[in-house]
Amino acid sequence: MSDNGKVAIIGLDGATFRVLRPLVDAGVMPTIGRFMREGAWGTLRTTRPPVTCPAWPTMFTGVNPGKHGVFSFSHRDPKTGRVRTAASGDVRAPKLWDILGDAGRRSTILNVPITFPAERLNGVMLTGFVSPDDSPHITHPADLATRLRAKFDDLSLNWSVLGYRPAECDKREAHIAAINDLMALRAREFEHLVEENSADFCFLVHEYTDRVHHLFYHILDPEYPAHRSPENRRALELLHEGHRALDDSIARLVERLGDDTNLLVVSDHGFDGVTRWVYINNLLEQQRLTRLKNFRTWADAIARWFDMSVEVRRRFGLEQSEAWHRQDPCRTPLIDYARSRAFAGPQLEHAVYINVQGRCPDGIVEPGEEYERVKRDVVRVLAEAIDPETGEHVFEGVWPREELYSGPYSENAPDVIYELAPGYMTSNAILPPGLLRGRFLRPLRPGWNISGYHRPEGVFIGFGPAFQHVEHLDASILDIAPTVLYLMDLPIPGYMDGEVMRGALRPELLDRRPQRECETDPVYVSRGETAYTEAEQMEVTRRLEELGYL
Numbered sequence: 053m054s055d056n057g058k059v060a061i062i063g064l065d066g067a068t069f070r071v072l073r074p075l076v077d078a079g080v081m082p083t084i085g086r087f088m089r090e091g092a093w094g095t096l097r098t099t100r101p102p103v104t105c106p107a108w109p110t111m112f113t114g115v116n117p118g119k120h121g122v123f124s125f126s127h128r129d130p131k132t133g134r135v136r137t138a139a140s141g142d143v144r145a146p147k148l149w150d151i152l153g154d155a156g157r158r159s160t161i162l163n164v165p166i167t168f169p170a171e172r173l174n175g176v177m178l179t180g181f182v183s184p185d186d187s188p189h190i191t192h193p194a195d196l197a198t199r200l201r202a203k204f205d206d207l208s209l210n211w212s213v214l215g216y217r218p219a220e221c222d223k224r225e226a227h228i229a230a231i232n233d234l235m236a237l238r239a240r241e242f243e244h245l246v247e248e249n250s251a252d253f254c255f256l257v258h259e260y261t262d263r264v265h266h267l268f269y270h271i272l273d274p275e276y277p278a279h280r281s282p283e284n285r286r287a288l289e290l291l292h293e294g295h296r297a298l299d300d301s302i303a304r305l306v307e308r309l310g311d312d313t314n315l316l317v318v319s320d321h322g323f324d325g326v327t328r329w330v331y332i333n334n335l336l337e338q339q340r341l342t343r344l345k346n347f348r349t350w351a352d353a354i355a356r357w358f359d360m361s362v363e364v365r366r367r368f369g370l371e372q373s374e375a376w377h378r379q380d381p382c383r384t385p386l387i388d389y390a391r392s393r394a395f396a397g398p399q400l401e402h403a404v405y406i407n408v409q410g411r412c413p414d415g416i417v418e419p420g421e422e423y424e425r426v427k428r429d430v431v432r433v434l435a436e437a438i439d440p441e442t443g444e445h446v447f448e449g450v451w452p453r454e455e456l457y458s459g460p461y462s463e464n465a466p467d468v469i470y471e472l473a474p475g476y477m478t479s480n481a482i483l484p485p486g487l488l489r490g491r492f493l494r495p496l497r498p499g500w501n502i503s504g505y506h507r508p509e510g511v512f513i514g515f516g517p518a519f520q521h522v523e524h525l526d527a528s529i530l531d532i533a534p535t536v537l538y539l540m541d542l543p544i545p546g547y548m549d550g551e552v553m554r555g556a557l558r559p560e561l562l563d564r565r566p567q568r569e570c571e572t573d574p575v576y577v578s579r580g581e582t583a584y585t586e587a588e589q590m591e592v593t594r595r596l597e598e599l600g601y602l
Contacts, residue, residue, distance in 0.1 A: 057540050058313040060254040061532070062302060063164065065104065066262030067319035067511045069095075071272050080292050081299040083306070084513065087317060091515035092556035094525025096532075098321045100449070100456050100469055101402030102508040104181070104262070105138055107320035107529060108165045112255070113145040114533030114548035118457030119574060120145040122166065123465045124401040125182070125596060126379040135380040137182055137592045140167050141582025144461065145574045146545075148533050149173050152253050155542055160249050162242050162256035165320075171579035176249050178241070180257055182595055183209045184588040189581050200241060208237045210595060225286055228268070232294035235260040239301035247308050252540065254309065260298060264291060265323040269504025276325060314516035314539050318532060322507040328439070328493050329479040330446055330472065332396035332404065333387065335492035337485060339433045341426070343391040349484040352386055379593065381405055382412045386482045389414035393426050394467075399480035403466030404430050427452055430468045439493060446493070448473045477505040512553075520558045527553050543570035 076085035087093070099107045099117065105125050106117040113120045120143050127138040143166060149159040153174035161167060161177040168179035169189035177192040178200070184190070190209065191197040200207055235258060242256050270278040271288050278284050306315065336342035355364065381397045382389070382405070389395075389407060393416065397403035406426050409415035417426050434450040453465040472478065477496065488494070496502065512527055518539055530550030537544050538552045546569055554562060584592060 058252050058309070059316070059536050059539050060305070060309050060313055061256070061316045061318060061536070062305070063108070063255070063257035064261045064298075064317060064319050064511070065165075065257055065259045066265050066321060066323050066506065067317075068265070068322040068324070068507065068509065069511055070275070070322070070324065071261075071265070071269075072511060074274050075292070075295050078292075080296050083299045083303040084317070087315070087513045087515040088523075090521055091513060091519045092522045092525055092553075093511070093513040094523065094527060094556075096318055096510040096512040096527050096529055098508050098510050098529045100451065100471055100508070101400070102321035102471070102506045102510075103400045103402065104320055105166050107510075108257070109143045109145075111318070111320065111529050111532045112148045112164065113143065113574075114148075114530055114545075114550045115145045115574065116457055116459060116530065116549050117465065118459030118462035119547070119549070120459075121461035121464060124398065124403070126398055126401070128380075128464065136589055137379065137584060137596065138166055139583045140169055140171055140179075141578060142166075144576040145547075146576070148255070148536060149175065149177075149253065150577070150579070151537065151542070151545070152540070157252040157540065157542075158250065159253045159255070160245055160251040162245060162254075163238065163259070164255055164257050169581035169583070171581075173579065175251055175253075176245060178207070178245070179209075181259060182592040184584070184591045185209055187585075187588055192580070200245075203244065204237065204241055206237060208234055208241060225290060228264070228287060228290040228294070231260065231263055232290065232297065235294060236297050236301075239298070239304075243301065243304055243308060246305060253536070258298060260294065261319070262323075264294065265504040267503055269323060269325050271503075273325060273504075312517055314514070314518045316532065316536070317511070317513040317515070318529075319510040320529070322509040322511070323504045324474050324507045325503065326477040326505040327475050327496055328477070329496050330476050331479050331481065331483055331488065331492045331494070333482045334485065334488055335433065335437060336394055336396065336404070336430070338492060339429075341392070341394040341430060341433065342396075343388040344482060344485065345386055345388050346484060348386050349482055352482065353484055353487060379596075382407075382414075384482070390416065393417050394430050396478075397466050399478055401466055402470050402472070402478065404434070404468040404470070406430070406467045427467055434468070434470050437492070440491070441493075444473065446473055446476055447471065471508065472505075474507065477502065512556075514553070514556045518557055518561050520556070522556060525553070525556055527556075538565070538567060541565060543568040545569070545574065546571045547574045 075081045099110050106122045109120050109122045117123050122138050122142050125138055126135050127142045128135050149161055152159055159175035163180040165181040168183040170177045170179050170192040179190045270276045271284045333342050337344050387395055392407050394404050394406050406417050407415050408417050417423055431450050434447050437446045439446050447470045449471040451469050457465050531553050534544045534548050534550045535553045
């Protein structure tokens with residue numbers, strides 16, 4: 053068995069076996085099919101909540117968010133109280149490439165989320181979501197951006213068609229073709245950088261799967277009638293073309309990396325279709341935990357109905373005035389904080405905050421006994437929420453933060469975290485209570501504005517000389533970092549929360565290579581710029597808004 057100690061991670065953001073396996077069976081993704089036939093594969097359980105951030109930082113640090121400090125795309129500066137987009141410097145645990153660099157190993161890191169601004173490392177880096185287009189901090193070394201633009205014209209950092217809505221059917225096929233083109237450009241850049249830079253460890257992420265699942269899950273999943281609808285035939289053909297091109301790019305990467313490189317194909321979370329919006333603040337309002345400014349909620353509903361811009365809504369006092377305010381759940385203009393004991397976090401936080409004195413600008417809940425009582429009330433309200441049409445629970449799980457996270461940054465987490473049941477998606481809008489008629493749910497028309505949403509069941513596929521053939525593994529996203537270190541014959545820090553995926557590995561490797569551990573503190577070391585500038589923050593906030601994350 054050849055063993056050069058080299059490892060590559062290919063991230064397929066939001067990939068799910070619900071879509072991958074039918075694509076493999078249809079012959080669209082033969083490379084992934086080969087990996088599954090010959091290697092190890094199974095479910096990769098992700099973080100709670102099952103969201104891009106904190107999932108990727110958890111994967112590349114091997115620790116839970118309470119130890120690395122990033123809980124969502126929004127990050128509150130403990131010194132100033134300002135909320136901004138989470139940046140690379142907010143991940144306060146050593147990253148895989150930091151550990152490898154200290155051991156003399158070279159890395160190529162491409163498009164991995166929450167790596168902006170690019171930090172110094174032994175190797176090269178092109179940052180991932182969310183990165184401003186024109187920042188000088190999108191690559192390491194800095195001149196790599198100039199060289200890539202000279203060769204490819206575009207760094208392919210961001211989707212250029214964010215304003216599209218799937219309801220505009222006349223634009224749908226053109227939009228899918230544009231997504232396919234961007235994915236293909238990224239694939240070429242990845243191949244170029246892997247070939248140009250000799251590395252012991254490669255980590256690259258394709259957002260393509262997440263993007264098309266959000267918009268077109270109902271077409272991709274054979275379980276949905278839309279998959280077989282004649283009106284969707286061309287759209288499905290284009291989606292198959294994109295996945296086929298993605299599979300081809302993976303095959304070319306494997307050829308460049310060599311047969312003796314161990315390959316891990318992973319996703320940060322899974323996906324499923326959605327049919328119902330859940331209005332968290334409206335649910336809390338019905339239980340008198342949140343109080344709304346009713347006139348403004350009606351005005352905001354009208355503004356959204358007419359698709360008014362953020363700038364117009366801001367003029368009418370329906371939107372926060374500064375970019376960082378728009379990421380801060382403590383500053384929503386539609387909530388009467390002076391009378392609210394709790395309120396929902398941003399859309400992809402899956403969280404509820406308690407309106408605590410001293411932490412929130414208009415906090416009314418006293419720390420201590422009252423805080424704990426309100427937190428219990430929030431957990432109870434969400435846990436008991438029932439969909440009146442189905443009689444089923446809307447939330448699959450609800451937890452106070454201390455039940456999910458452990459570590460020095462746990463107190464920075466939202467107070468209550470929830471996980472939606474399949475078929476539901478949180479809305480970041482607040483509707484007038486009269487419009488919902490005492491309810492907190494509304495039907496979601498698949499393909500109108502969104503089609504699929506995150507699930508906790510991601511994917512793992514291991515292929516290469518170290519992996520045996522085994523199916524239906526059950527692993528945690530925390531296991532990726534220690535498994536990589538083991539494959540590279542390096543000691544595993546004792547502070548890591550994950551375990552080596554021994555069930556995926558060949559017995560002869562396990563017998564020959566004892567697992568080594570080292571006792572060391574997870575000391576954060578700044579390796580460059582650590583946050584966005586004001587202009588960069590404005591740009592990424594706009595992008596997060598266009599994606600519906602704010």
